[in-house]
Amino acid sequence: MNKKILxxxxxxxxxxxxxxxxxVKNYETNLFFDGHSALDALSSGSFDLCILDIMMPExxxxxxxxxxxxxNPAMPIxxxxxxxxxxxxxxxxxxxxxxxxTKPFSMEELLYRIEAILRRTTGPSVRKxxxxxxxxxxxxxxxxxxxxxxxxxxxLTTKESELLELLCRHGNDILERNFAxxxxxxxxxxxxxxxxxVYITRLRKxxxxxxxxxxxxxxxxxxKLLT
Numbered sequence: 001m002n003k004k005i006l007x008x009x010x011x012x013x014x015x016x017x018x019x020x021x022x023x024v025k026n027y028e029t030n031l032f033f034d035g036h037s038a039l040d041a042l043s044s045g046s047f048d049l050c051i052l053d054i055m056m057p058e059x060x061x062x063x064x065x066x067x068x069x070x071x072n073p074a075m076p077i078x079x080x081x082x083x084x085x086x087x088x089x090x091x092x093x094x095x096x097x098x099x100x101x102t103k104p105f106s107m108e109e110l111l112y113r114i115e116a117i118l119r120r121t122t123g124p125s126v127r128k129x130x131x132x133x134x135x136x137x138x139x140x141x142x143x144x145x146x147x148x149x150x151x152x153x154x155x156l157t158t159k160e161s162e163l164l165e166l167l168c169r170h171g172n173d174i175l176e177r178n179f180a181x182x183x184x185x186x187x188x189x190x191x192x193x194x195x196x197x198v199y200i201t202r203l204r205k206x207x208x209x210x211x212x213x214x215x216x217x218x219x220x221x222x223x224k225l226l227t
Contacts, residue, residue, distance in 0.1 A: 003048040003118060004028045008038040008064060009080065010056045018051070021107050027114070035059025039067055049076040049114060054092070065095040076117045078110075090186060099182055116176050116221075133168040136213040136227045140164060149209050156206075159184060163199050167215065167225040177222035 005027050009015035015031050022029040030047075032038040035056050042050075050068060052061035065077050079092045079100040089100050098117050101110055133140045139148045145161040147154045156164065162184045167175055181188035181196060200215060200223060207213045214226045 002026050002028045004046065005030070005114070006038060006041060006047040006050045007031045008033075008035060008051070008056060008061065009053045010034060011053070018107075018110070022111075022114075025111060035061065035064040039064060042068060042071065047075070049078070049118060051078045051080060051110075051114075053080045055082070062091055062095060065092065065097060069096050078113060078117065080105075093182070093186060099178065113178070116178055120176050120179060129165070129169065133165075134227075135168065135207065135225070136210040138207065138210060138213065140168065147206055152209075154206055160199055160202060160206075163196070164203055167203075167223065170225065172224065172226060174218050174224050175222045180222065 005022060007015065007018055007022070007029050009018065009031065010033050012033065015033065019029045019031045030041060030045075032041060033056075035052075036058050038050075038052075039059070041047075050065075052064055054061040056064075061079055061081075065079070068075050068077065073096070077095075077097045077099075079089070079097050080103060081089060081092070081100055082103055092100055099113050101113060129142070131141070131143055133142070137149060140146070141148070142161060142165050145156045145158065147156055147164070163180065166180055166183065177193075177196075178188055181192055185192040185196065204215050207215070212227065216224045216226060218224055
């Protein structure tokens with residue numbers, strides 16, 4: 001069965017262009033030109049993912065996302081936004097958005113982001129947050145940000161701790177690179193991506209005392225923590 005997408009975009013031309021493109025890619029796409037009609041559709045039907053323009057009449061995408069979250073906390077949401085609306089992007093992530101894409105954008109990029117989110121949300125379930133994890137012969141205290149191997153303890157930085165926690169929550173499944181960047185760094189730009197690579201290298205160094213523990217690169221997708 002084709003995945004069903006709710007698209008809220010007040011630009012008539014762009015909205016229809018997106019709808020037609022996604023339909024060709026086998027996504028059943030319902031287009032709405034304002035937030036109220038999109039919310040009404042959500043209350044009467046089921047969708048697998050929402051794509052919301054932030055700037056819309058009557059009800060903007062941020063308000064709509066908050067209302068969606070109150071009804072369905074697990075609904076995947078992608079924001080469409082203008083490049084200079086960084087404050088809206090941050091506010092969007094506070095509402096629980098999964099991703100954002102800036103205008104203008106390529107259809108291929110949007111398609112990739114949709115596929116990445118659906119892989120993550122319809123794939124193996126992610127473990128809920130815990131105060132501690134066992135990683136091979138290591139113990140990881142998330143609240144104190146401490147990684148312990150026998151009688152040796154390393155105090156992690158906040159970003160090291162956040163990244164290791166995401167890896168632990170995904171267990172032996174793939175942690176999508178884009179998801180990790182958006183969750184921890186907010187923006188998935190080149191410099192943040194290089195920064196994350198540095199943190200992955202650090203975590204590998206910390207975990208090398210147990211040869212059964214590995215952080216693998218999954219080409220084109222992200223990382224996998226093997227224990």
